[in-house]
Amino acid sequence: MRLHTTTWGSGDRIALLVHGLMADHRTWRRVGPALAERGYRVVAVDLRGHGASPRAAGPEAYRPEDHVEDLVETLPAGAELALGHSLGGLVLAGALDRLAPARAVFSDPAWHLGGYRADLFVRGKTMTRAQIKGFNPHWPDEDVETEMASVRDWDERSAHGLTGCMGADLWPSRASVPSLVTLADPSLLVSPAAARMLEGRGFTVRTVAKAGHTIHRDDFDGFMSALDDWI
Template identity: 60%
Template sequence: MKLHTREWGTGDRIALLVHGIMSDHRTWRRFGPALAERGYRVIAVDLRGHGESPRGEGATPAEKYGPQAYADDLVETLPAGAELAVGHSLGGLSLRWAVERLRPQRAVFSDPAWLFDQPAIDPELFVGFADGISAEQVAAMNPRWADEDVATELATVALWDRDTARSLTAHTGHAGLPEAPVVPSLVQLADPSFLVSPEQAELLRGRGFEVRTVAGAGHTIHRDDFEGFLSSLEGWI
């Protein structure tokens, strides 16, 4: 599936950005331009079921959505051999299964949803939250977000297909920590991360990943602490 994309910059280097669940390319409203200022041509996608990209096809959520489908879409849409690829949450999961074919020079997995088969990950929690969302709730849950980020969250959730959440636990064969990085890879974690425990972070270090934590940052690090997010990417961007 060809995905909707948004671009910033016209530099010689290419950076690929992949958002998390319930979001779309607009989550990168600050990071995209920041990379463009550093000489990148930045390409951000809307994953299937998100933003302006097509919805998945099939009779069930599992048929419409899943890590392999997300990864295949990235490969079909994005150029191989980019200098940088960044995936947040669900985007980190999608990038994991596409990285061997996309082969960026460097990959950043920002608080990646690699262990979505955990009992604590209840898809209906995402759906219930989205169906009753309000600006006041988003601001209360994310007190460090700018007003524009709160408004963006409401706008992206309005376009989001809830079946992307309902499909997650049907694809447990794609869950688990990677055995090794395919390309030089940074795992960037929130503090605390509810997706990657300290023990799992140490395991990833032992497997060859660089792991950095952004102190005090929530799951959507690039919106919760943008300066901390950028600082933790030193040497990678």
């Protein structure tokens, strides 16, 4: 499936951005322009069922492997940088060998889904502004508004596409390109033991102090600082 993309900047270097479940390219409203200022042409996708991208026929067509094929079909190979958040980190890892970026960043990636419940995400479709702000007290108001818009545009059937991953070993076996993992503090997806395991597999791991799961919205400056020598 060919995905909708949004671009910032016109630099010679290319950066690819892949959002998480329920979000779309709007989650990168500050990251995209910041990378463009550093000389990148930044390309952000809307995953299938999100934002302006097409919808799949049913929940069974929202598996991680479906998202992986979409990335490979849509995004250019050989980018300077590829960055994926949460679900975006999971599917970016699956596409990495074919996209072959020079460097990769995985932000609080969804490589462990032991307690995943699709119904909890589906309920998010009806969240009010006050509820979103309550769950994300550090978000600027504009991020709360863009989250509401993204959730309205989201096909909630896509939440069921991850159900088959529960209990599966989703951890990358190695860092096939120089790879940074940025973690929330604490991360609900990557435990301290898992972080040590990733370091043993060649990943650089950095925690952004006191940041929640969506690090780039919770602490934009802290997130960008964690990326300094990678971008």
